[in-house]
Amino acid sequence: MTDLADLARRADLAGLERWLEETPIRAIADELARLAPADRAVPFRLLPRDRALAVFEAFDPYAQQEALEGLRDDRFRQLVEDMDPDDRARLVGELPASVATRVLAGLSNRERAMTAALLGYPEESAGRIMTPEFVSLPDSMTVAEALERIRRVGSDAETVYMLPVTDNQRQLVGVVSLRQLVLSPADARVGNLMTTDIHHVHVTDDQEAAARLMQEADALALPVLDSEERLVGVITVDDAMEVLEAEDTEDLVLHGASRPLGRHYLAVSVFGLARSRALWLLVLILAAALTINVLQYFEDTLESVVTLALFIPLLIDTGGNSGAQASTVVVRAMAVGELRFGDLPRVVWREARVGLLLGTMLAAAGFLPVTLLFGADIGVIVSTTLVLVCTWATLLGSTLPMLANRLGVDPAVVSAPIITTLVDATGLVLYFLIARAVLGL
Amino acid sequence: MTDLADLARRADLAGLERWLEETPIRAIADELARLAPADRAVPFRLLPRDRALAVFEAFDPYAQQEALEGLRDDRFRQLVEDMDPDDRARLVGELPASVATRVLAGLSNRERAMTAALLGYPEESAGRIMTPEFVSLPDSMTVAEALERIRRVGSDAETVYMLPVTDNQRQLVGVVSLRQLVLSPADARVGNLMTTDIHHVHVTDDQEAAARLMQEADALALPVLDSEERLVGVITVDDAMEVLEAEDTEDLVLHGASRPLGRHYLAVSVFGLARSRALWLLVLILAAALTINVLQYFEDTLESVVTLALFIPLLIDTGGNSGAQASTVVVRAMAVGELRFGDLPRVVWREARVGLLLGTMLAAAGFLPVTLLFGADIGVIVSTTLVLVCTWATLLGSTLPMLANRLGVDPAVVSAPIITTLVDATGLVLYFLIARAVLGL
Numbered sequence: 037m038t039d040l041a042d043l044a045r046r047a048d049l050a051g052l053e054r055w056l057e058e059t060p061i062r063a064i065a066d067e068l069a070r071l072a073p074a075d076r077a078v079p080f081r082l083l084p085r086d087r088a089l090a091v092f093e094a095f096d097p098y099a100q101q102e103a104l105e106g107l108r109d110d111r112f113r114q115l116v117e118d119m120d121p122d123d124r125a126r127l128v129g130e131l132p133a134s135v136a137t138r139v140l141a142g143l144s145n146r147e148r149a150m151t152a153a154l155l156g157y158p159e160e161s162a163g164r165i166m167t168p169e170f171v172s173l174p175d176s177m178t179v180a181e182a183l184e185r186i187r188r189v190g191s192d193a194e195t196v197y198m199l200p201v202t203d204n205q206r207q208l209v210g211v212v213s214l215r216q217l218v219l220s221p222a223d224a225r226v227g228n229l230m231t232t233d234i235h236h237v238h239v240t241d242d243q244e245a246a247a248r249l250m251q252e253a254d255a256l257a258l259p260v261l262d263s264e265e266r267l268v269g270v271i272t273v274d275d276a277m278e279v280l281e282a283e284d285t286e287d288l289v290l291h292g293a294s295r296p297l298g299r300h301y302l303a304v305s306v307f308g309l310a311r312s313r314a315l316w317l318l319v320l321i322l323a324a325a326l327t328i329n330v331l332q333y334f335e336d337t338l339e340s341v342v343t344l345a346l347f348i349p350l351l352i353d354t355g356g357n358s359g360a361q362a363s364t365v366v367v368r369a370m371a372v373g374e375l376r377f378g379d380l381p382r383v384v385w386r387e388a389r390v391g392l393l394l395g396t397m398l399a400a401a402g403f404l405p406v407t408l409l410f411g412a413d414i415g416v417i418v419s420t421t422l423v424l425v426c427t428w429a430t431l432l433g434s435t436l437p438m439l440a441n442r443l444g445v446d447p448a449v450v451s452a453p454i455i456t457t458l459v460d461a462t463g464l465v466l467y468f469l470i471a472r473a474v475l476g477l
Numbered sequence: 478m479t480d481l482a483d484l485a486r487r488a489d490l491a492g493l494e495r496w497l498e499e500t501p502i503r504a505i506a507d508e509l510a511r512l513a514p515a516d517r518a519v520p521f522r523l524l525p526r527d528r529a530l531a532v533f534e535a536f537d538p539y540a541q542q543e544a545l546e547g548l549r550d551d552r553f554r555q556l557v558e559d560m561d562p563d564d565r566a567r568l569v570g571e572l573p574a575s576v577a578t579r580v581l582a583g584l585s586n587r588e589r590a591m592t593a594a595l596l597g598y599p600e601e602s603a604g605r606i607m608t609p610e611f612v613s614l615p616d617s618m619t620v621a622e623a624l625e626r627i628r629r630v631g632s633d634a635e636t637v638y639m640l641p642v643t644d645n646q647r648q649l650v651g652v653v654s655l656r657q658l659v660l661s662p663a664d665a666r667v668g669n670l671m672t673t674d675i676h677h678v679h680v681t682d683d684q685e686a687a688a689r690l691m692q693e694a695d696a697l698a699l700p701v702l703d704s705e706e707r708l709v710g711v712i713t714v715d716d717a718m719e720v721l722e723a724e725d726t727e728d729l730v731l732h733g734a735s736r737p738l739g740r741h742y743l744a745v746s747v748f749g750l751a752r753s754r755a756l757w758l759l760v761l762i763l764a765a766a767l768t769i770n771v772l773q774y775f776e777d778t779l780e781s782v783v784t785l786a787l788f789i790p791l792l793i794d795t796g797g798n799s800g801a802q803a804s805t806v807v808v809r810a811m812a813v814g815e816l817r818f819g820d821l822p823r824v825v826w827r828e829a830r831v832g833l834l835l836g837t838m839l840a841a842a843g844f845l846p847v848t849l850l851f852g853a854d855i856g857v858i859v860s861t862t863l864v865l866v867c868t869w870a871t872l873l874g875s876t877l878p879m880l881a882n883r884l885g886v887d888p889a890v891v892s893a894p895i896i897t898t899l900v901d902a903t904g905l906v907l908y909f910l911i912a913r914a915v916l917g918l
Contacts (some may be wrong), residue, residue: 342780
C-alpha cells in the first residue's frame with residue numbers, strides 16, 4: 037500500500053486522491069487517525085461528501101473535532117447535520133464549549149432539538165446513546181400498514197429492524213422485528229405478532245448496564261423510556277458494542293494504573309501519555325512510602341539478620357500477584373453481572389480457601405530449596421509468610437473491589453495496583469513478626 | 478424476588494413453576510447459573526419447551542452440558558436440534574468426546590452436516606462462529622423476488638437483515654440490507670441497490686479480527702468466504718459481540734496473571750479457581766527468585782548500609798507500576814488495531830520520553846524528603862534510581878508485548894505481572910550499582 041503519511045507530507049494531491057479512491061472507508065479512517073492532526077486536514081478535505089461523512093463517523097470525538105477545525109463553514113455544517121443525533125451528542129459532550137456552540141449553531145432546528153434533548157441526560161446514561169429517530173408502531177396496525185409506514189419514515193431512522201410497539205396510550209407494549217413483518221401475511225395485526233417478553237431501560241439508567249442487557253439478550257435494539265414510562269428512544273447494537281468496548285478498555289487500563297486515553301494511541305502526545313499516568317504513579321508511590329516506615333520499624337531485626345532482606349522482593353511480588361489474580365477475576369465477574377454485593381460472604385469464604393491452597397502450594401515448593409540454601413529458620417519464616425501473605429492478599433483482592441462498588445467507586449480503580457501496594461506494607465509486617473518469633477529476637 | 482436457591486432446595490415445585498412463569502428469560506438463565514449444577518436440573522426441566530431453549534441458549538457451554546446431562550433423550554435431542562448451528566458447534570467443541578458424540582448422534586442429517594462442517598474449521602477461526610444458514614440473493618433479482626425468497630427461506634436463517642449478493646458464478650459482489658429492500662420499489666434490481674464497498678473474511682481468519690472488523694464497520698453481519706472465494710456463511714453481530722467480550726475478558730485476566738474461567742465465577746469450584754491461578758503464580762515466583770540472587774550478590778553493600786534495604790519495596794513497586802502502565806496501554810492499542818509491529822521504533826521513542834518524564838517527576842518529588850530524613854547520599858541514590866527504573870520499566874513494558882506479538886505469543890501474556898517481575902531484578906541491579914558508585918563502596 038502507498039504510504040499515506042508520505043503522500044500527505046509531499047502534498048501529492050493526485051496521489052492522495054488516487055489513494056482515497058482505492059482505499060475502503062475503514063482503512064482511510066484508520067490511516068488518518070495515525071497521522072498527526074495537522075497532516076489529516078488535506079486528505080480529509082479531498083474526500084467526496086458521502087465518503088467524508090462515513091470516515092468522519094469512524095473517528096473518535098477528538099479526531100472529529102480536529103477534522104471539523106480544518107473545514108470551511110459550509111462543509112462543517114453539512115457534516116454535523118448529517119450525523120446521527122446520538123453520535124452528535126457524544127461529539128458535543130467531548131468538545132470545548134466554544135466549538136460545541138459552533139456545532140450546535142450550524143444545525144437545523146430539528147437536528148439541534150434532538151441533540152440538545154440527548155445532551156440533557158446525564159453523562160454515561162442510556163439517554164446519551166439512544167437515538168430519538170426510531171419508528172414505532174401502534175399495536176392495532178396491520179403488517180401492510182406497518183411496512184408502508186416504514187417505507188415512508190424509515191429512511192431517517194437509525195434502525196428499522198426492531199420496532200417498538202405502543203398501545204393507544206403511547207405506552208410500550210412489545211417489539212416486533214422487521215423480519216417478522218416481512219415473513220407474515222399482509223393483514224396480520226402487529227399486536228398479534230409482537231413479542232411481549234422484552235427488555236427496556238430508562239433514560240437515566242447506566243449505559244453499560246443497558247449495553248450488557250442487549251448483549252445478553254442478543255438484541256439489535258433496546259427501547260428507552262422516560263420517567264413517565266413514555267417511549268423516547270432506542271439504543272442500537274453498534275452503540276452498545278462501542279459502550280462495552282470503551283468500558284472494557286477503561287477496566288483494562290485501570291488494572292494497569294493508567295487512565296483511558298479516549299483516542300488513538302499514536303494521536304496522544306508524549307505529555308498526554310505522561311499526564312494519563314502521572315497521578316496514579318504519585319498516589320501509588322505515596323502509598324508505597326508506607327513500606328519505608330514498616331522496614332524502619334523493623335530495622336534492628338534487619339540489621340541483625342541481613343539475609344531477611346533477600347526475600348523482600350519475592351514475598352511482596354507474590355503477595356501482589358495473588359492479590360491481582362483475585363481482584364481481576366472478581367472485578368470482571370462484577371462487570372458482567374455475575375456477582376452482587378450480597379455474594380460477599382460467599383466470595384470471602386471461597387477466596388480464603390483459594391488463597392490458603394495457593395499459599396500452601398508455594399510454601400511447600402519453596403521450603404526445601406530455601407532451607408538448604410539459607411537454613412531451617414529462614415525456610416520456616418519464608419514458607420509461613422508465603423501461606424499467610426497469599427491468603428491475606430487473595431482476601432483483600434477479592435473483597436476490596438466489592439466494597440468499593442458498594443460505595444459507588446468503580447471497582448477497577450481499587451484493583452491490581454492499589455491492592456499490590458496495600459499488600460506490600462501489610463505483608464512486610466507479617467514477615468518481620470514471623471521472623472522475630474521464629475528467631476526469638 | 479423469591480429466592481430460586483431456596484425454592485430449589487425445598488423442592489417446592491408449585492413455587493418454582495410460579496417463579497419460572499413470572500421471571501424473564503435472562504433472569505432465569507442468570508439465577509440458574511448461580512446455582513450448583515445439581516440444583517439446576519429440576520427448575521430447568523419445569524420450563525416449557527420454547528422457554529427452555531431460550532434459557533439454554535443463554536447458558537455458557539459448560540452450563541449447557543450440565544443441563545443436557547439432566548434431561549431425558551427426547552428433550553435432549555429437541556434442545557440440541559433447535560440450536561443455531563454455530564452455537565451448537567461451540568457447545569460440541571467444549572464437550573468431552575463421549576457427550577459430543579451423543580449430541581451429534583441425536584441430530585437430523587441436515588443439522589448434523591452443518592455442525593460437522595463448522596467443526597472442521599480451526600478453533601478461534603471465523604468458520605467456527607459463522608452460521609451456514611443465511612439467505613443470499615443473485616444480483617439479477619428484483620426487490621419483489623428477493624422479498625419473496627426471504628419469506629420462503631428466511632425463517633430458518635439466523636439473520637435476514639444483511640443479505641449477501643452473488644453474481645452468476647456464486648461470487649460475492651455486494652450486500653443489500655433488508656431495510657434497503659423494504660424501502661425500494663418492487664421492480665428495482667438487487668444489483669443496483671447493493672453496496673459494493675464491503676468487508677468480508679475467510680473461514681480460517683481469526684475470530685477476533687472478524688469481530689473487530691464488524692464493530693468498526695457497524696455491520697450487523699459479515700460474509701465469510703472459503704479458500705476458493707465462495708460464500709459459505711455469515712457472522713452475526715451477536716456472535717461478534719460474544720467473541721469480543723470473551724477476548725476482552727481474556728486480556729483482562731491475563732493482566733492479572735490468571736487464566737479465563739470460561740464460565741460463571743460462582744459455578745467454578747475452589748479447586749478450579751486455584752488451578753486457574755497456580756501455574757502463573759509458580760512461574761512468577763520462580764522469576765522472582767532471581768531477585769534473591771541479585772540481593773545476595775550485593776549483600777556486602779546491603780550489610781554496610783542497611784538503610785538501602787528500606788527503599789527496595791518502593792523502588793520495585795514503582796518500576797512495576799510504570800511497566801504495567803506502559804504495557805496495558807500498548808497491549809490495548811494492539812488489540813484494537815491501533816499499533817502494528819512496524820510502529821515499534823515510534824513507540825520506543827515515545828515511551829522512552831514518557832518514562833524519563835515520569836521518572837524525573839517522581840525523583841524531583843522524592844529528593845527533598847529522602848534527603849532530609851536519610852541524608853544527601855541516599856537522596857541522590859534513590860532519585861537517580863527512580864529516573865532510570867521508570868524509563869527502563871516503561872521501555873520494557875511497551876516493547877515486550879510488541880515483540881511477543883511478533884513471535885506469535887498473545888501480548889497480554891507478557892504484560893503487567895511478567896514485566897513487573899523482570900523489572901524487579903534489573904531495577905535492583907541498577908539501584909545497587911548506583912549506590913556503590915555514590916557511596917564509593
